[in-house]
Amino acid sequence: MWYPNFAFTESRFINTFWEITCHFLPAFMYDMLLRAQGRKAIMMKLARRFKMAAATGEYFANHEWQFGISELTALHSDANIASDSGAFPHWPADFDWDSYIGAYMFGIRRYILKDTADSxxxxxxxxxxxxxxxxxxxxxxxxxxxxxxxxxxx
Incomplete structure (x- = not known):
């Protein structure tokens, strides 16, 4: 198993190269090992599922999105009018990004991966x-x- 890493690339060719060498080739080799041991091959199926999951966000990742400040300012002014505006930070500078990412990752571990806190x-x-x-x-x-x-x- 490799140490998890991530890198952006604008080249579809480079992305396909890394996809084959880091996902499909190791999955294929592991499946061959499993078959040689008389066990059921599962890794290529998982690699294909991962590819399909990544493909769902490909359109959004490969296109440029620009959000104007006017929309954010309008959201900020609407949120300030609300009675509970102090309970929910809605301006990016007010976010505690470190605790947000930590809670986000813990939520993925707990609710999606079904890991417990003691693991x-x-x-x-x-x-x-x-x-x-x-x-x-x-x-x-x-x-x-x-x-x-x-x-x-x-």
Whole structure:
């Protein structure tokens, strides 16, 4: 399992390349291993589902959206008129983005992934281990590529 990461790209070709090399190829290889063990292959099915889920937001991710300040100002003035305006922050500068993202991620873990709060330390340990394995793999790959290029230049 790889350390989770994300990068924007404007190239459909580059996106397809990474999709194949990081999603479909490992899923296919794992399914082959499962079949060799006489077990049911499931990873390609999961990779296809992930692809379909990502495709649902592709239109919104690949088009430029501009929201004018007039709409935000109108929303702000309408919200200030409401009796409970102090209970709900509605201006982006008033948001506590760190706590929002933390609560958002915890909600995904709890309600979508069905994880419990006590599984968080184990997940953090696993993520930290994956991070260092990923960095070690990157360093080893860089070292061997350097040796390959340096050997060719002699």
């Amino acid at each position: 968080l330390p184990v997940a953090r340990t696993k993520l930290r281990r994956l991070y260092w394995v990923h960095k070690l793999f990157q360093a080893a790959t860089g070292y061997y590529l350097f040796r390959l290029v340096a050997g060719r230049l002699r």
